[in-house]
Amino acid sequence: MKNAAVFLGIDVGGTNLKAGLTDEEGRVLATRKRPLGTFQGAEHFAASLAALARETALAGGVAPETLPYIGIGIPGAVSEGTVRYTCNIPLENVPLERLIRQSLDVPVLLENDANCAAVGEWLYGAGRGRRDFAVITLGTGVGGGFILDGRLYSGGGMVGEVGHMVICQGGVPCTCGRRGCWEMYASATGLIRLTKETMAAHLDSLLHPLARMQGGVDGRTAFEAAQAGDEAALLLCRRYVEYLAAGLTNLANILQPEAIALGGGVSGAPDALLLNPLREILDRECYARHGGRLPRLVKAELGNDAGLLGAAQLGRAI
Amino acid sequence: MKNAAVFLGIDVGGTNLKAGLTDEEGRVLATRKRPLGTFQGAEHFAASLAALARETALAGGVAPETLPYIGIGIPGAVSEGTVRYTCNIPLENVPLERLIRQSLDVPVLLENDANCAAVGEWLYGAGRGRRDFAVITLGTGVGGGFILDGRLYSGGGMVGEVGHMVICQGGVPCTCGRRGCWEMYASATGLIRLTKETMAAHLDSLLHPLARMQGGVDGRTAFEAAQAGDEAALLLCRRYVEYLAAGLTNLANILQPEAIALGGGVSGAPDALLLNPLREILDRECYARHGGRLPRLVKAELGNDAGLLGAAQLGRAI
Numbered sequence A, B: 001m002k003n004a005a006v007f008l009g010i011d012v013g014g015t016n017l018k019a020g021l022t023d024e025e026g027r028v029l030a031t032r033k034r035p036l037g038t039f040q041g042a043e044h045f046a047a048s049l050a051a052l053a054r055e056t057a058l059a060g061g062v063a064p065e066t067l068p069y070i071g072i073g074i075p076g077a078v079s080e081g082t083v084r085y086t087c088n089i090p091l092e093n094v095p096l097e098r099l100i101r102q103s104l105d106v107p108v109l110l111e112n113d114a115n116c117a118a119v120g121e122w123l124y125g126a127g128r129g130r131r132d133f134a135v136i137t138l139g140t141g142v143g144g145g146f147i148l149d150g151r152l153y154s155g156g157g158m159v160g161e162v163g164h165m166v167i168c169q170g171g172v173p174c175t176c177g178r179r180g181c182w183e184m185y186a187s188a189t190g191l192i193r194l195t196k197e198t199m200a201a202h203l204d205s206l207l208h209p210l211a212r213m214q215g216g217v218d219g220r221t222a223f224e225a226a227q228a229g230d231e232a233a234l235l236l237c238r239r240y241v242e243y244l245a246a247g248l249t250n251l252a253n254i255l256q257p258e259a260i261a262l263g264g265g266v267s268g269a270p271d272a273l274l275l276n277p278l279r280e281i282l283d284r285e286c287y288a289r290h291g292g293r294l295p296r297l298v299k300a301e302l303g304n305d306a307g308l309l310g311a312a313q314l315g316r317a318i
Helices: A042-059 A096-101 A113-124 A188-201 A207-213 A221-227 A231-255 A275-285 A305-312 B042-059 B096-101 B113-124 B188-201 B207-213 B221-227 B231-255 B275-285 B305-312
Strands: A006-012 A016-023 A028-035 A070-074 A076-079 A082-086 A108-112 A133-138 A142-148 A259-263 A296-299 B006-012 B016-023 B028-035 B070-074 B076-079 B082-086 B108-112 B133-138 B142-148 B259-263 B296-299
Touching: A006 A042, A006 A113, A006 A305, A016 A042, A016 A305, A028 A042, A028 A305, A042 A070, A042 A096, A070 A096, A070 A113, A070 A305, A076 A108, A082 A096, A096 A108, A108 A113, A108 A305, A113 A133, A113 A142, A113 A259, A113 A305, A133 A231, A142 A231, A188 A207, A188 A221, A188 A231, A207 A221, A207 A231, A221 A231, A231 A259, A231 A275, A231 B231, A275 A296, B006 B042, B006 B113, B006 B305, B016 B042, B016 B305, B028 B042, B028 B305, B042 B070, B042 B096, B070 B096, B070 B113, B070 B305, B076 B108, B082 B096, B096 B108, B108 B113, B108 B305, B113 B133, B113 B142, B113 B259, B113 B305, B133 B231, B142 B231, B188 B207, B188 B221, B188 B231, B207 B221, B207 B231, B221 B231, B231 B259, B231 B275, B275 B296
Parallel strands: A006 A070, A070 A108, A133 A259, A259 A296, B006 B070, B070 B108, B133 B259, B259 B296
Antiparallel strands: A006 A016, A016 A028, A076 A082, A133 A142, B006 B016, B016 B028, B076 B082, B133 B142
């Protein structure tokens, strides 16, 4: 008999596989982690996932075979139980569900990891009670997941490549082959590039001693210098916010979500420098101010746990 | 008793109200049209719609009270039976369903007109059998409607303002208050502006005699001159296609629809100059080429009837 009260999710990250056994309220009953390690083929990868699921279930006192399903977040494109493509693991058109079930015969739900994070925030975090909701993650790139009409919108399995939305036609070349993609400006990587450009142009800026103290420029340098009143950093932050707002307003105009949650490292910046000016631009520029519904811009609440919690609850979201 | 086999749709256009009685296969059994006329208040407008519905139903031999619902496409934002805002009729927060039912007591389904057109194309036109499908209309502006997961995505009632997606940060000022909106480049209006700019720079171009013959520049001038081999017009068409492709690729990356249908006057341009080069760019630039699903770019099939047919079938789409 299947156990209807516990759920198992696995988050496949760049360096680790993290599994969690949760209850319906998103409480974590047991977790296990193992390094991704050197890739030794699809069968071996599937067997690792099955073993990790088994170990985590048992740690929570649950017979692995009674799990309703195993939900897995993959950094790539998936569909119909198959990994179509991933960025950091050499999996292409691998029937992962079938391979896992050779070791542990439980249904497998595969989803893109950004989509899992959106499900997590929707059920337990910044999107609770929303019908149309987006999570935008500002990290190395810009990722996105959408809950539309009260369900995860999964599209072709790699939906939400919002980072590869051109906002500056003919602009900075992107790794994806286009020019002027949003993530070249709005990601932490983009912010770091902007920071370095500003430093090169303003040798007297506080950005320099700050970067030296921190051992280099990161996604916080600009905000910290701006908080200390550095003029060049203040202008830089404003410019970053304008780029970020451009893409957010685009998404708001295209999909009109009730709320958009910002996640990732950069979203931890002070409200006065990030969330407040972003909200000002959205309120002024969103088309929905004409009688429609202006989206509420909020911070994601679950941090790195969103993906795992969402993966565990995929059965409710799709 | 309600009649389950016939459906009534009304398309509220800029100059006319058009009503159609249809069957489930989208065959039109009766149509009626009346001029929008001078606006004489919300009650009068609602009574006109009710009278038009009544007249059309009777013309098709159907008792108006037996209609399952009246589906109405509105050029603006709607939600919960209320018109929130329209562009060309002074309706703001008008409870249109309630007002119509004072004259004809049948449920009323209101939807944005671009969304109705998407439903029409999905059921009877270029989107038949698709689960995720977008219609992009190139007219005075750029409009859009989305079928996602096999349902109309209606969002906050004014979803799909895809024309107000910035593709050129800081670019041409748009009527919406932003700069660089897609519709400033990709609409028929945008194409006409680009054509005039090209004419000013190329006094020997074939565009000049063509425009004189046609009594002015319109959305066909550039394509006709390009077909005749005019170099400046060929470059202009290529530039227009690049702008159009930028927004289409953005939408494909964000939502990964199976197919995108182009409608509106401009979509009638020769394939060699429009659809073929657009497809080349999408195939090259869509992120989904990495193991995902590349969207099929097609022409909308139903022309001006899409909105009416879709309005009549709103009950199946929402």
